[in-house]
Amino acid sequence: MSKLKKIFKQQNKESHLKRAKEKFTAKTFYQKYISLFNILFVFRYLLAAFSVTTGVYFLSYVLDFVPFAVAVAISIALYGGLELIKNNLTNNTFEEYYTKGFDWVLIPTLIIFVFSVYSSLSGVKEIHSSFDKRVSFLEDEYKITLDSINAKYDTLIAAKKEETEKFVWKGRINMYEEGTSQSVQRINTELSNLSLEKNNSLGEAKVKFEEIIFIAKQNHRFKSDFWIFVSIVVELGILSCLWFLNHFDYKVSEEAEKASKAGEVETYEIDNSTFNKLFQLARFYDGKTQTFMLPSNQVQTVQQPVQTNKQSSNVQPQKIGFSTDKQRSNVQKTDSGYLEKYKTVVHFIQEGLTEKEICSTANIKRSTLYKIKAILRNQS
Structure with a gap:
């Protein structure tokens, strides 16, 4: 059991050291921010969906003079088109900014x-x-x-007033009779009390509801301000996403151009057996025919220019050593484009990139990556 623990401990240590080494290894802009690029590429559509939803609701509210279904359909068409135009114009604006500065496109944007x-x-x-x-x-x-309060007390007051009617004779109340005088005074006192109770009940209801309504309005205003803030953040988020996507492409292109001008290369080795197998795998696919110089060497030394985007993809293939009886001659080999791609994939594998990063960067299927890994395993 202790040996097993030691094995796990050693594996954890090696894994940690590998992760720490990768963490502090110098990386290109592409390697640093490709994950963020992929996240924001998707995230901007989520933000745009929120913007379109609120915009469609606003236009539907404006078009309240037409049937609701028609208003929604018109709003979706108009605001969806507006969002596409905004996206394209914003991209064009940033592209112009990074190439020659802002121009007239900025105004409609x-x-x-x-x-x-x-x-x-x-x-x-x-x-x-x-x-x-x-x-x-x-x-x-x-x-x-x-x-409800008014109705309740108005009914009671009306009933008390009706009691005084039986003391009325010829339009007047005889207040000189002792019984009549006491009854009328009692009724007047009750009417006064009912009127006071009514006013107190109305006052209590007013204080109670005014306080509750005030709090409700405050909460409504707070929530409304919160959603307005969220909406502003969403619009700025869309703008920020579009900026970073363009900035990423610009920086990657800039790095590739500098590397190309400086003649910066990355050198890694592939032996003859591995090269042969990669070449056979490349021949399985259709590609462009190019000429390779094949001098006699025991080890294939591949000098692959650092390429981080399409602008540097026009670099011509380097000379590759290949031990065979047909060496020291120009040999026409088909599918050399795929071969170059596979050599780059080998380099990515040696650098420790993940399968997702390799497939995304080299634009290959996972099945092809597995075949290349199998070739490397057989090599070792």
Whole structure:
């Protein structure tokens, strides 16, 4: 059991050391931020969906003079198109900025962006008002309570006033009779008390509901401000995502261009057997025919220029050693484009990149990656 623990401990140590080494190894801009690029590439569509939803709701509210279904359909078409235009113009604006600075495209981009923000803010306020009905519910309840109090006491007061009618003779009340005088005084006292109770009940209801309604309005305003804040963050988030996606492409392109001008290369080795197997795998696919110089060497030394985006993909293939009876001659080999790709994949595997990163960067299927890994395992 102790040996097993030691094995696990050693494996954990090696795993930690490997992770720490990878963590502090110098990386290119592409290697540092490709994960963030992939996240933001998807995340911007989620933000855009929120923006479109609020915008559609706003336009539907504006188009309240047409049937609701028609208003929604028109709003989706209009605001969906607006969002696509905003996306394209914003991308063009950033592309122009990184190449030659801002130009006239910035003006329509700002106009559409401001309209999008206004529509989103107005839409989120309307959505919140549609779902948060507590204030209107309390106001209706307050009105019902007041009506109920008034009806209750008005009925009691009317009944007391009817009692005085039996003491009326020829339109007047004979106050000189002792019994009549006492009864009328009692009724007047009760009427006064009922009127006072009515005013007290109305006052208590007013204080109670005004306090509750005030708190409800404060909560409504807070939630409305919160969703307005969220809407602003969403619009700025869309803008930030589009900026980073363009900035990422620019930095990757810039790094590739600098590496190409400086002649920066990465050297790694593939033996003859591995090279032969990769070449046979490449021949399985269709590709462009190119010429390779094949001098006689025992080990294949591949000098692969650092390529981080399509702008550096036009670098010509390097000379590759290949031990065979047909050495020292120009040999036409098909599918050399795939061969170059597979050599790069070997380099990525040796550098410890994940399968997802390799497949995404080299644009190959996982099945192809597994075949290349199998070749490397057989080599060892």
